[in-house]
Amino acid sequence: MRKGDATRVRILDEATRQVAVRGLTAASLGDVAEAVGLSKSGLFKHFESKEAMQLAVIDRVQERFSDFVWREAEPLAPGRARLEKIFDRWLDWSESEWDDHGCPLMALSVELDDQPGPLRDALQKGMLRWRRTLMREFQALTDPPLSEDQAAAAYFQMKSYLLGHSEARRLMGLPDARRSAQAAFHALLDRVGQAQP
Amino acid sequence: MRKGDATRVRILDEATRQVAVRGLTAASLGDVAEAVGLSKSGLFKHFESKEAMQLAVIDRVQERFSDFVWREAEPLAPGRARLEKIFDRWLDWSESEWDDHGCPLMALSVELDDQPGPLRDALQKGMLRWRRTLMREFQALTDPPLSEDQAAAAYFQMKSYLLGHSEARRLMGLPDARRSAQAAFHALLDRVGQAQP
DNA sequence: ACAGAAAGTGACCGATCGTGCTCTTTCAGC
């Protein structure tokens, strides 16, 4: 039962990479199986259907995201330095963690935002959870803490800059996308910090 | 030769709507043909291949975007009011112009950003052109005009808020996404205006 | 070491895809 788990993870990570490139639907079971050195039918011993695999991919990539971004920033004390660390790690994740194929979560977001169902629900749930975490992080930035609305507004801008970074770098091919995003985010932190001194 | 052109446009607009929902690759010729009341082979009298149709879709949707957003703001004098109009129309376009299926250009951006070729090039070209236009718009906001870098930074944030708006509204289901985007954009205009009084 | 479960293979099915073919209908220019 242990070898199966290792194979399962290999499948999921390879599937995630293909999802980042071609999309969740276009990533075919045959291609994923071949890439991990498996037959297509061998794949079905780990997932009873394609949708089951897609669901597992969504869970797995969110878990990896959390490991990559949050676990790195967690030891820092709440505050500006921790938020900067999170933002930087998020940029790293988006730029280089998936063989320069971009953040799979953003690809999933756009692909699933129009298709109700368990896949969309799973992704939305994780994203809302992550949003709550970051809102609390923003609230810990000032004394007295930011209101719910202020924290939501700060998160909205932070997430926007990350989406903008991805678009500017990947589609538009702008070389200073990362700098633009960092500059915008630092200015946001300044604004938030000044609002309640 | 005139009836053919009308059919061609009907095909493209229907194809665009399906692209916004399912994606460029997943939008099948058969479904598009059926929705327009055509046979699949009848479609091939207008486009020699699927890729040719996809290319035409990309051109057409950018043309429609320009009509919807720019033509409406053009009569206004360059300045803050015009930029606000552009932003509002862009939000309208993203929210309701495609039967609540979101902005097709954003779907295209994420789907094509990892697939080099003529489709990506066509999209990128239009997007870069639109970026130049908006950068000039920002520069006309102050006296003396903003530098190239400042205008690029302002455009980056504007585009980011629009991406953020789409994500917040469509995937996350946040009801006040539009308000968040507008608030962030107005604050951006304030900042730009204050920088050089 | 052995038995049973887990992991993996290969052949195959039905559906759907893009596309080419032949044929018919419809339209536009003289």
Next chain:
DNA sequence: GCTGAAAGAGCACGATCGGTCACTTTCTGT
């Protein structure tokens, strides 16, 4: 109104997809 081209229909093709089944190989717990 006639004629040729444009517009469209119907069919069939090869490829690819997700999925099933019977079978073999490999591993794991006792």
